[in-house]
Amino acid sequence: xxxxxxxxxxxxxxxxxxxxxxxxxxxxxxxxxxxxxxxxxxxxxxxxxxxxxxxxxxxxxxxxxxxxxxxxxxxxxxxxxxxxxxxxxxxxxxxxxxxxxxxxxxxxxxxxxxxxxxxxxxxxxxxxxxxxxxxxxxxxxxxxxxxxxxxxxxxxxxxxxxxxxxxxxxxxxxxxxxxxxxxxxxxxxxxxxxxxxxxxxxxxxxxxxxxxxxxxxxxxxxxxxxxxxxxxxxxxxxxxxxxxxxxxxxxxxxxxxxxxxxxxxxxxxxxxxxxxxxxxxxxxxxxxxxxxxxx
Amino acid sequence: xxxxxxxxxxxxxxxxxxxxxxxxxxxxxxxxxxxxxxxxxxxxxxxxxxxxxxxxxxxxxxxxxxxxxxxxxxxxxxxxxxxxxxxxxxxxxxxxxxxxxxxxxxxxxxxxxxxxxxxxxxxxxxxxxxxxxxxxxxxxxxxxxxxxxxxxxxxxxxxxxxxxxxxxxxxxxxxxxxxxxxxxxxxxxxxxxxxxxxxxxxxxxxxxxxxxxxxxxxxxxxxxxxxxxxxxxxxxxxxxxxxxxxxxxxxxxxxxxxxxxxxxxxxxxxxxxxxxxxxxxxxxxxxxxxxxxxx
Numbered sequence: 001x002x003x004x005x006x007x008x009x010x011x012x013x014x015x016x017x018x019x020x021x022x023x024x025x026x027x028x029x030x031x032x033x034x035x036x037x038x039x040x041x042x043x044x045x046x047x048x049x050x051x052x053x054x055x056x057x058x059x060x061x062x063x064x065x066x067x068x069x070x071x072x073x074x075x076x077x078x079x080x081x082x083x084x085x086x087x088x089x090x091x092x093x094x095x096x097x098x099x100x101x102x103x104x105x106x107x108x109x110x111x112x113x114x115x116x117x118x119x120x121x122x123x124x125x126x127x128x129x130x131x132x133x134x135x136x137x138x139x140x141x142x143x144x145x146x147x148x149x150x151x152x153x154x155x156x157x158x159x160x161x162x163x164x165x166x167x168x169x170x171x172x173x174x175x176x177x178x179x180x181x182x183x184x185x186x187x188x189x190x191x192x193x194x195x196x197x198x199x200x201x202x203x204x205x206x207x208x209x210x211x212x213x214x215x216x217x218x219x220x221x222x223x224x225x226x227x228x229x230x231x232x233x234x235x236x237x238x239x240x241x242x243x244x245x246x247x248x249x250x251x252x253x254x255x256x257x258x259x260x261x262x263x264x265x266x267x268x269x270x271x272x273x274x275x276x277x278x279x280x281x282x283x284x285x286x287x288x289x290x291x292x293x294x295x
Numbered sequence: 296x297x298x299x300x301x302x303x304x305x306x307x308x309x310x311x312x313x314x315x316x317x318x319x320x321x322x323x324x325x326x327x328x329x330x331x332x333x334x335x336x337x338x339x340x341x342x343x344x345x346x347x348x349x350x351x352x353x354x355x356x357x358x359x360x361x362x363x364x365x366x367x368x369x370x371x372x373x374x375x376x377x378x379x380x381x382x383x384x385x386x387x388x389x390x391x392x393x394x395x396x397x398x399x400x401x402x403x404x405x406x407x408x409x410x411x412x413x414x415x416x417x418x419x420x421x422x423x424x425x426x427x428x429x430x431x432x433x434x435x436x437x438x439x440x441x442x443x444x445x446x447x448x449x450x451x452x453x454x455x456x457x458x459x460x461x462x463x464x465x466x467x468x469x470x471x472x473x474x475x476x477x478x479x480x481x482x483x484x485x486x487x488x489x490x491x492x493x494x495x496x497x498x499x500x501x502x503x504x505x506x507x508x509x510x511x512x513x514x515x516x517x518x519x520x521x522x523x524x525x526x527x528x529x530x531x532x533x534x535x536x537x538x539x540x541x542x543x544x545x546x547x548x549x550x551x552x553x554x555x556x557x558x559x560x561x562x563x564x565x566x567x568x569x570x571x572x573x574x575x576x577x578x579x580x581x582x583x584x585x586x587x588x589x590x
Contacts, residue, residue, distance in 0.1 A: 101492075124503065124506045124507060124508070125506060125507075126507070136502060136503065136505070136506050138499075138502055138503070159502065159505070161498060161501075161502045163494065163495055163498050163499060163502065164493075164494065164495060168494065168495075171489070171492050171494050171499075172489075172494065172499045172502060172503065174488065175485040175486075175488060175489050175494070175499055175500075175503065175508075176485075176503045176506065176507075176508045177508075178481060178484050178485040178488055179478075179481045179482055179484075179485040179503070179508040179510070179513065180481070180507060180508045181481055182477045182478055182479075182480050182481015182482065182484065182485075182554075183474075183477055183478045183481050183508065183510055184477075185477050185481075185554045186473060186474045186475070186476055186477015186478050186480075186481070186554060186555070187474055187477065189473050189474075189477065189551075189552045189553070189554055189555055190470040190471075190473040190474040190477075191470075192550060192551070193469065193470060193473055193541075193544075193545055193548070193550045193552065194466070194467075194470050196545075196548045196549065196550040197396075197466050197544065197548050197550065198459075199458065199459065199463065199466050199467065199470070200458060200459060200463075203456060203458050204433075204458060204466075204467045204470055205470075206456075207431060207433055207454065207456045207458065207467060208419065208431065208433070208467065208470065208471045208474070210431070210454070211419045211420060211431050211471065211511065212419060212420075212421070212471075212475060212511050212512065212515075212529075213419070213470075213471045213472075213474040213475045213478065213511070214510065214511045215474070215478055215509065215510035215511070215512075216506065216507050216508070216509045216510065217507065217510075218474060220507075234507075246488075249488075249492065250488055250491075253488070253491050253492045253587075254491065254583055254587055255487060255488045255491040255492065255582070255583055255584075256484075256487070256581075256582050256583055257484045257488065258484070258557070258561075259477075259480045259481060259484055259554060259557070259558075260481070260484055262553070262554070262557070263554075266553075286551075287550070287551050288549055288550055288551055289550075292548075292549055
């Protein structure tokens with residue numbers, strides 16, 4: 001069993017840190033909002049709460065992080081009383097936040113300067129994956145560091161894979177979000193077209209779901225899209241953050257993402273229409289989808 | 296066992312008609328190009344070749360069709376020596392061609408005027424599905440007609456579903472193509488971005504394939520896309536025909552298909568660049584996908 005620090009008890013980090021306790025690790029948590037950390041401790045009496053990222057890091061041989069955005073990652077690491085003020089040389093930091101590859105490399109460089117290993121390790125699987133411990137973890141960094149943390153991360157990561165040097169995890173997550181942008185907008189148009197032309201949506205998607213048009217999104221989102229139900233899942237504001245980083249990375253690399261760029265703009269429209277916290281499947285709300293004779 | 300006519304021995308119809316012989320039906324075929332029909336007969340000595348669509352229809356209680364496009368469907372049915380010159384009142388025509396819903400309704404009306412039942416029944420699953428007898432069949436028409444043909448169509452249609460009145464099969468196939476347009480373009484951008492940023496493509500897609508970005512296209516096409524391999528599958532020229540009908544139907548219904556319309560334009564570019572017969576996954580050829588340092 002390992003001595004583990006977990007920094008950031010958001011909708012993802014809260015259950016992830018809980019799984020570490022469940023796996024028998026000695027877990028010290030820190031959260032920007034202390035009441036949430038105290039709540040976590042009540043639910044996980046085997047754990048401990050630290051007063052700062054520094055104190056949390058000092059209590060662990062591994063530091064796992066899941067915070068909000070690029071600026072938070074760098075500040076939790078390097079600000080006074082940050083992780084790198086407490087982490088012992090030879091320890092390893094694993095950052096589960098979805099950020100830019102550049103932020104991952106900057107975080108990695110800051111860790112390296114302190115003699116600390118660093119892995120960028122964004123996850124997919126959403127809140128449900130965090131709660132159920134079935135996340136997929138896309139990892140960038142050194143294989144020796146990966147080998148040290150893999151068993152621990154397995155407490156919530158059903159699938160973990162080292163994909164290349166620091167930044168490779170973030171680049172893979174970007175591929176994931178690019179593919180989701182296409183499949184969700186295509187599905188939204190398919191559902192909206194089916195509604196507008198008076199089709200039996202469930203029957204149609206049940207029929208085509210196993211074929212070449214099939215996808216996780218089709219299996220899991222066609223019915224909620226058709227029902228205008230979006231109060232769950234991965235929020236539009238987070239998708240816009242991820243697509244912003246992805247489009248910037250593509251610009252720097254000279255890659256073209258015409259559909260992804262367009263869908264990012266569509267999400268801006270959904271946000272403006274009140275959808276900031278809606279699931280990504282809310283792209284359908286932009287499209288005509290009632291029958292003309294019903295409106 | 297049934298007396299069945301099969302009209303149209305293209306890459307889909309040829310193996311479909313063969314499965315009918317294999318299932319023990321009395322099969323009479325007609326094909327615009329006679330040598331191809333004779334070749335089919337050599338391979339399926341239990342069958343027969345007719346001299347015209349009329350003669351084929353006269354030899355069957357059911358007439359199954361799979362021809363090239365909207366104009367061919369209407370002319371094979373209604374031109375002199377066409378199917379409706381030979382089909383007995385009370386027989387049923389099943390059209391497997393992917394056409395507009397309007398063409399399906401016109402074909403249905405022509406059949407009805409002759410006292411003949413009609414089902415529009417486009418398929419998905421491609422040439423491999425036709426050869427293996429694992430097609431999905433999306434059907435529109437009367438349930439009594441569907442009940443009469445279902446056992447026969449099962450010879451090559453692993454999944455068959457009546458989805459509504461005449462035209463409903465075509466509308467469902469349009470939903471299928473809309474969803475494919477989104478997922479393929481998204482995947483193309485994901486693969487191109489991965490290549491351009493130097494990622495390990497197989498490792499990345501193996502890692503994300505089981506999650507929320509996953510799709511049939513991702514599982515079956517990411518590697519061929521990355522390898523610039525497109526000499527197989529569903530051709531760009533056929534996809535453009537289907538998207539043309541889909542966009543016209545959407546226009547008439549007041550549905551919006553912004554991504555589908557854009558991808559249709561992308562296919563025009565792929566075609567112009569020599570991709571008329573390439574698989575739909577050739578959308579990636581429009582995108583920068585070598586690393587800058589490699590070019």
